[in-house]
Amino acid sequence: MKKLLFTAIVCLLLVVALAPVYAEITKKEWLGTTYKGDDDYYDMEVNAYETLTTAVLAVTVKNDKTFTINITKVYVTFDWRLNYTSVQVNATNPETLEKNEVRVFFINFQVPNISVASNLYTHSYTIVTEYFYPNATNPSQKLTGSYEFFDDDFAVYSADQADAVDLKRIIGTFSPPSTPPGWQSAKARILWNKALKEKSSGIEYYRQGEFTRAEQSFSTTLDYIDDAWDAEEAYLTAKEELDFQKLEAEVRNLDAMSSLFNGLSIMWTYFGIGGILFGIGYIVKWLAHMRRPPKPPEAPKA
Secondary structure, eight states, rough: HHHHHHHHHHHHHHHHHSSOOEEEEEEEEEEEEEEEEEEETTTTTEEEEEEEEEEEEEEEEEOOOSOOEEEEEEEEEEETTOEEEEEETTTBBBBEEEEEEEEEEEEEOOOOOOOTTTTSOOEEEEEEEEEEEEOOSSSTTTEEEEEOOOOOOOOOOOOHHHHHHHHHHHHOOOOTTTTTOOSSSSHHHHHHHHHHHHHHHHHHHTTTTOHHHHHHHHHHHHHHHHHHHHHHHHHHHHHHHHHHHHHHHHHHHHHHHHHHHHHHHHHHHHHHHHHHHHHHHHHHHHHHHHHSOOOOOOOOOO
């Protein structure tokens, strides 16, 4: 009985010693994506790259154990049955991680053609970190471990699909003028409403997977938006010119009225001076008359 118990304990210790120990992938980040966010066609948040562009995956690995580990391989494997490996480490050039130490590993690869990795659905992938560490009971022996991280948010865009998403993003940066509120030009308002209708069509085409038609609708939307702004600019320029001409006419009218009033003022001034001179002449004449000696009375006629 004691021998059986002893044998069971030894086996348990061996199982514990040989059990895989996991480092921790604390973060994964897709860099330089064509698009990152909610996608109406896949109806989920995606990390998307256009076909034949370069994808970059940053993998953050942390050693959360009490002993040192040596990273020998970091790679990602996709559902299209291809693996892509980081060139930072290998079996002969491992990366040592002490307790709680963190490293970031980068994996670069060319996104395959949609004939290999379809753009009609998102792709699943598994990130794998492999490493070794000394056996506590036999330091000369190396034990191995790995950690796997799974996700299914990788999308491969066709060229038309990528263009459609990019045009939609550009369209989202435009809005009607806010000062003064709304469009001032009737033509601009009509063009803007056409743009909104075309945008709605593009969104629906994209949701249905008709990426070429979606790209065409979004392109037409941008044309309408450009035309709307051109019409608004032409209207405001013409309005400004008319306002300026009106202002010039008002200034001319004010100048004419000012000249009239000035003329009347001068005329009344002349009238005043004339009146004064007339009054002075009258007074002089009266004084001269007063100073003249009176005539002697005439003798009565016989």
